[in-house]
Amino acid sequence: MQPLTDIAPKPMLPVCGQPLAAHVADAAVAAGASELVFVVGYLEDQVREYFGESYGGLPVTYVVQADVTGTASAVRAARSAIDGEFAVLNGDTVLDPESVVALFEHDAAVAVHPVDDPREYGVVSERDGIITDIVEKPTNPPSNLANAGAYTFPGEVRERLDVAESERGEYELTDVVAELCERQPVRAVETRRWLDVARPADLIRANELVLGDCAPTVAGTASGDAVVEGVVVVEEGASIAAEATVRGPAFVGRNAVIGQGAVVQGPAAIGANATVGANAEVSKSVVFPGGDVGEDVRLHDVVLGPQCQLSRETHLAGLSDESGNGTASFVAADGGLDGGLRY
Numbered sequence: 001m002q003p004l005t006d007i008a009p010k011p012m013l014p015v016c017g018q019p020l021a022a023h024v025a026d027a028a029v030a031a032g033a034s035e036l037v038f039v040v041g042y043l044e045d046q047v048r049e050y051f052g053e054s055y056g057g058l059p060v061t062y063v064v065q066a067d068v069t070g071t072a073s074a075v076r077a078a079r080s081a082i083d084g085e086f087a088v089l090n091g092d093t094v095l096d097p098e099s100v101v102a103l104f105e106h107d108a109a110v111a112v113h114p115v116d117d118p119r120e121y122g123v124v125s126e127r128d129g130i131i132t133d134i135v136e137k138p139t140n141p142p143s144n145l146a147n148a149g150a151y152t153f154p155g156e157v158r159e160r161l162d163v164a165e166s167e168r169g170e171y172e173l174t175d176v177v178a179e180l181c182e183r184q185p186v187r188a189v190e191t192r193r194w195l196d197v198a199r200p201a202d203l204i205r206a207n208e209l210v211l212g213d214c215a216p217t218v219a220g221t222a223s224g225d226a227v228v229e230g231v232v233v234v235e236e237g238a239s240i241a242a243e244a245t246v247r248g249p250a251f252v253g254r255n256a257v258i259g260q261g262a263v264v265q266g267p268a269a270i271g272a273n274a275t276v277g278a279n280a281e282v283s284k285s286v287v288f289p290g291g292d293v294g295e296d297v298r299l300h301d302v303v304l305g306p307q308c309q310l311s312r313e314t315h316l317a318g319l320s321d322e323s324g325n326g327t328a329s330f331v332a333a334d335g336g337l338d339g340g341l342r343y
Contacts, residue, residue, distance in 0.1 A: 003331045004200065004305060008341055009043045011091030012050065013197070014271055014288060015206045016214070016251045017235060017343060019050060020197060021091035023210065027100040028089060029056035037061045037081045038091075039074045046340030070170030076161040083155070088173065090149030094206045096193035096213070103152055109187040110134070110177060111150035113194040121196065122147030122174045126188040131181055136166065136174045147174065148194045154184075200303040201318075201327035203286055208267035211249035220252065230266065241278075253289065272343060277312070289342050305331030306341060 001010055011021035018026075025036055036058050040047050044064065051060050065077040075088055085107055089100070095111065103109050110131060112124045118141040125133040125142045134147065151173070163175040180186055193213075197206050211231050220238030222228055228240065230248030237255040240246060246264045253272035258264060261279040268282055271289035276282055280297040285304065292309040293299060299310070301318030308330055310316070318328040 001198070001200065001329075004203075004303060004329050007305060007331055008046055009040075010197065012043075012046050012340060013203060014269070014286070014341060014343070015094070015203070016210045016233065016269060017253045017272060019341075019343070020094070020206065021047070022050070023094065024089050024091055025051070025055055027095055027097040028087065029058060030097050031087075031100045031104040033058060033087065033104075035059050035061065035081075037063060037078050039063055039065050039078050041065045041068060043340070049340060050343070070166070071173035072161055072163050072171040072176055075173060075176075076171070079158055079161060082158045085155055086153055086158070088151045088153070090196075092197050093149050094193065094195040094197065094209050095148065095150060095191055099148075099189060099191035099193070100150065103150055103189045106152055106187045106189070107154045108180060108184055109152045109189050111148035111191050111194070112145040112188045113148045113191045114144050115146045116144070118144055118146045120198075122172075124188055129188055131177070131186045131188050134174045134177050134181070136168065136172050145188065145190075146194075146196075148191050149196065150191075151177065153180070199327065200329040201301075203303055204267055204269075204284060204301075204327065207251060207269040207286060208249050211251060211267070216248070226258075232266075235272070259295070271306075271341075301327050303327060303329040305329070307332035 012019040040062050061081045063078045065074050103111050122136045123138055123141045124145040124147055166172045193209055195206055214233050216231050218234040219236040220234040222240040223242040225242050226240045227245040232246050232248040232250045234252045235254040238252045240258045241260040243261045244258045248266045250264050250266040251269040256270045256274045258276045259278035262276045263281045265283035269286045271287055274287045274291040276293045277295035280293050282299045285299050285302045287304045288306040290306040291304045294310050294312045296313045297310045298315040302316050319326040
């Protein structure tokens with residue numbers, strides 16, 4: 001994810017006007033969580049500033065993971081904040097909220113999702129909905145069910161997080177699950193929608209997935225002869241000028257400006273206070289909050305960071321390939337971010 005993660009922790013990268021982690025937190029709130037605990041470390045001030053002392057009406061606690069040695073050590077860092085049943089949700093994934101609700105109905109469960117190539121993930125084996133085995137990033141996967149990075153645990157697991165170091169040199173939460181499976185049934189809950197956001201291309205796809213659950217909304221202004229088609233979300237204060245076209249799935253953030261004759265072709269997301277100049281074309285791209293796409297610019301398969309200013313008639317395109325690794329990403333060369341992204 002570099003250079004994007006040079007300016008923000010991955011869970012704070014934008015999806016439809018919110019950090020990735022905010023979508024996860026919203027799902028937890030909707031599912032009935034009573035408190036939110038964020039495990040932080042790298043650029044933690046950005047997380048603290050966004051979520052504050054309460055979020056979604058729930059109290060928020062922060063714990064620092066001093067040693068980044070795996071998922072089990074991350075949860076172990078939060079042990080003092082755990083009391084009773086608890087859930088663990090990865091902050092850099094996209095999950096449909098309904099699946100999180102289904103997960104919370106069980107005191108011991110793991111969210112799973114079928115994938116074409118599960119070798120990059122933890123892989124779950126199940127029988128009649130009960131998990132029989134879970135292994136981390138196997139060379140020969142026993143199933144196509146990827147661990148979607150969402151769990152519920154009985155309170156006793158708080159004292160069972162001291163697992164042995166894995167062959168990968170980390171302390172794995174999957175080993176905690178495997179040990180729990182020996183003591184009680186652990187339910188596999190299949191998600192409808194899931195994405196592990198690992199590459200810039202995934203950030204574009206994440207915006208597309210979230211927009212798939214949105215209704216078309218124009219809270220900003222669109223000129224009478226502007227064309228707005230498909231699932232398009234235009235936030236308050238945003239403006240779409242005359243002769244401009246926005247085709248969904250697309251997101252236009254608060255106070256963003258789409259100039260005269262510009263074309264935004266989804267999947268695309270234009271962040272808060274960003275500008276797309278006259279007659280520019282933006283397709284299959286994400287423009288971070290505050291990005292500036294100049295007049296007559298052509299942007300395709302690109303993630304453009306904050307403070308980036310593209311001069312008139314600049315053409316940028318990622319080199320798409322079957323692996324999905326071809327999306328280009330840019331950040332401003334001179335720019336530190338004081339306090340993180342301005343959502």
